[in-house]
Every structure is written in C-alpha cells, then in structure tokens.
Amino acid sequence: MVPTGPRHRPAGPVAAAARVATALSLAAVVAVVAVEPTVGWGDLAWVPLVAGLLLGLPHGAVDHLVPARRLGRRPPGTALFALGYAVVAVLAWLAFRAAPGPALLVFVALSVWHFGTGETAFADLRAGRPVQRQATASLVLGGLVLLVPLARGADDAAPVLAAVVPGAGTLPAAVPVTVLAVVLPAAAALAAERLLSGRWLEAAEVAVLLVLVLVVPPLAAFGVWFGCWHAVRHVARVLAADPAGDADPAAGRLAAPLRRFALAAALPTAAVLAVLAWVWSAADGWRGFLAAGLPLLAALTLPHALVVAWLDRAEGDAPAGRGPAAWQRVRPW
Ligand SMILES: CC1=C(/C=C/C(C)=C/C=C/C(C)=C/C=O)C(C)(C)CCC1
Ligand SMILES: [Fe+2]
Numbered sequence: 001m002v003p004t005g006p007r008h009r010p011a012g013p014v015a016a017a018a019r020v021a022t023a024l025s026l027a028a029v030v031a032v033v034a035v036e037p038t039v040g041w042g043d044l045a046w047v048p049l050v051a052g053l054l055l056g057l058p059h060g061a062v063d064h065l066v067p068a069r070r071l072g073r074r075p076p077g078t079a080l081f082a083l084g085y086a087v088v089a090v091l092a093w094l095a096f097r098a099a100p101g102p103a104l105l106v107f108v109a110l111s112v113w114h115f116g117t118g119e120t121a122f123a124d125l126r127a128g129r130p131v132q133r134q135a136t137a138s139l140v141l142g143g144l145v146l147l148v149p150l151a152r153g154a155d156d157a158a159p160v161l162a163a164v165v166p167g168a169g170t171l172p173a174a175v176p177v178t179v180l181a182v183v184l185p186a187a188a189a190l191a192a193e194r195l196l197s198g199r200w201l202e203a204a205e206v207a208v209l210l211v212l213v214l215v216v217p218p219l220a221a222f223g224v225w226f227g228c229w230h231a232v233r234h235v236a237r238v239l240a241a242d243p244a245g246d247a248d249p250a251a252g253r254l255a256a257p258l259r260r261f262a263l264a265a266a267l268p269t270a271a272v273l274a275v276l277a278w279v280w281s282a283a284d285g286w287r288g289f290l291a292a293g294l295p296l297l298a299a300l301t302l303p304h305a306l307v308v309a310w311l312d313r314a315e316g317d318a319p320a321g322r323g324p325a326a327w328q329r330v331r332p333w
Contacts, residue, residue: 013240013250014249015126022233026208029225046220049220049223052222052228055227058262058269062265063303065078069242084303088306089303100164112143114308115145117142117309119137119145127199131315144183144184148183152180152214154171163291212225238261
C-alpha cells in the first residue's frame with residue numbers, strides 16, 4: 001500500500017478505526033470501573049484479568065503479516081518472516097526457562113515500553129500526526145497501566161511470581177511504594193501537560209486510566225486495559241493497513257477489514273488457545289494458570305514488540321507521498 005498526502009499519512013484509513021477503538025476501549029474501562037463502587041468485583045476480580053489476557057491474544061496474531069501488508073511482500077518473504085518470528089519466540093521462551101528471574105524483569109521492562117509506545121503511537125495516528133518517539137510519555141503510560149497494578153496488587157501477584165521464579169525472595173516493600181510514588185504524580189503531570197497543549201482527549205484518557213488503576217482491583221484493572229484497550233487499539237491500526245487497500249477503512253467500512261483480520265488471526269490464535277487450554281487443564285486454579293502461562297506470554301511478546309516497534313518507525317519515518325521507496329528504507333529484513 002502506498003500512502004498518499006502532502007505532509008504525513010492522512011488520518012483517512014486510521015481515522016474511522018481509531019474512533020471506534022477509542023469509543024470501545026473507553027466504554028469497557030468505564031464499565032469495569034463502574035462495577036467496583038456498585039456491586040464490587042469481590043472474589044471475581046480474577047475474571048477480568050484472565051478474560052482480558054485471552055481477549056488480548058489475537059491482537060498479535062497477524063504480526064507476521066504486517067510487514068507483508070505494508071510492503072506488498074509475496075508469500076515466500078512472509079513465510080520466512082513468520083519463521084523468524086517463531087524462532088525469536090522460542091529463543092525467548094528458552095531464556096525464560098533458563099533464567100526466569102532476569103527474564104521476568106526484562107519482560108516487565110519490555111512490556112512497559114511496548115504498552116507506553118502503543119499508547120503514544122495510537123494517539124499520534126488518531127490525531128493525524130506521524131508517529132513520534134516520546135520516551136518520557138511512553139514510560140509514564142506504560143508504568144501507569146502495568147507497574148501501578150503490579151505494585152498495588154503485589155499481594156495477589158506474589159504467589160504467581162513465586163511459582164514463575166522458584167526460590168526467589170519477596171520483593172522489598174519499598175519497591176511498590178516507590179513505583180506508586182513516582183508513577184502516579186508523573187501520570188498526573190502528563191495529563192496536565194496534554195491538557196495545556198490542547199490534547200484534551202489524551203488528557204482525559206490519562207485521567208480515566210488513573211481512575212482505573214486506583215479504583216478497580218489491580219489485576220482486574222490490568223486485564224481490562226490489556227484486552228479491551230491495548231489490543232483493541234492495536235487491531236485498529238492493523239485494520240487501517242488492510243491488505244485490500246485503504247478504500248474500506250478510509251470510508252469507515254470496517255466490517256470487511258475486520259473479517260479479513262479475524263480470518264488471518266484465527267489459526268495462530270487457535271494454536272495459542274490450544275496450548276493455553278492444556279496449561280489450564282494442568283494448572284491448579286487461576287494463579288497456577290498464570291504462572292504456567294507467563295513464560296508463553298513473554299515468549300510471544302518479544303517478537304510482537306519488535307514488529308510493533310518497526311511499525312511505529314515505519315509510520316513515523318515514511319510519511320505519505322514519498323512512495324514505496326520510503327517504505328523500503330524501513331524494511332524489517
Ligand atoms: C508479572 C505478572 C503479570 C504481567 C503480565 C505482563 C507483563 C504482560 C505483558 C503482556 C504484553 C506485553 C503483551 C503484548 O501485547 C500479570 C499477568 C499481570 C499478573 C501476574 C504477574
Ligand atoms: Fe501488544
């Protein structure tokens with residue numbers, strides 16, 4: 001697909017998908033927040049976590065097709081790329097098995113970066129700006145949606161972490177306190193900065209996320225954010241890069257691109273679900289399921305984060321109107 005337009009990628013194909021994704025993600029988060037002061041999540045707080053993790057699975061399922069869609073590659077290139085993707089995932093899984101402690105730290109750091117850059121990239125595209133690197137904002141946003149729930153939910157996460165990293169001691173109590181003391185004021189400052197620069201929707205979103213991570217049981221907060229916010233917004237970007245061209249998404253017709261996405265995502269998602277079903281059957285409750293599933297999640301996250309980082313670079317470096325040559329400069333292989 002060759003982008004067109006004078007200065008940067010037009011909001012066209014992204015705009016409709018981004019609007020729907022914004023509405024869906026905000027509605028889901030507000031609904032989950034509303035449950036807490038009314039009926040309360042109580043003992044069911046693990047449901048949004050596990051459901052959110054499962055719901056979020058397909059968002060990475062067409063990663064192996066993204067460069068092909070962007071660059072118009074033919075199947076042999078795509079097959080090779082999918083193979084490389086799988087090799088990176090297997091290597092990450094082996095690293096997790098060999099050194100779970102350091103691997104978990106790297107996984108959390110990578111996740112903070114991936115979640116934060118996902119937020120800023122989506123906001124840029126939605127506003128019709130080229131994707132820009134915003135390191136501080138990314139760290140703050142990634143910290144807000146992952147580190148704050150982990151810090152607030154340290155007691156819930158402890159048995160999972162103990163199972164993933166056998167023999168590791170408990171985290172000093174100062175760690176979660178420091179995380180909260182740094183990330184929460186930083187997020188409030190980011191909301192204020194966005195508001196002062198006239199980016200009121202982004203400011204409101206940071207405020208909504210602050211309420212989410214402070215009000216809802218922490219791991220449930222992370223689950224709904226992951227499945228209904230991060231994944232939904234990423235899928236919107238994928239729909240905008242629909243292989244059939246810009247016409248459908250640009251005209252706001254999302255059903256056909258969504259169908260093509262669902263078709264392409266079905267097999268990889270089914271394969272991961274089959275592995276997870278086996279993990280669930282062997283696990284003793286949801287904590288055991290998480291402990292066994294985390295290395296798998298981490299393994300899939302590494303190639304996923306790399307592909308999305310490439311996509312961000314492509315959507316920042318290859319502004320519209322420069323033709324395929326501009327895209328070739330940012331080929332991933
Ligand atoms: C450590 C830990 C968690 C961390 C999950 C992470 C870090 C998920 C990252 C996923 C990514 C980056 C997906 C890519 O799109 C849970 C399950 C919340 C709870 C238990 C302890
Ligand atoms: Fe992701």
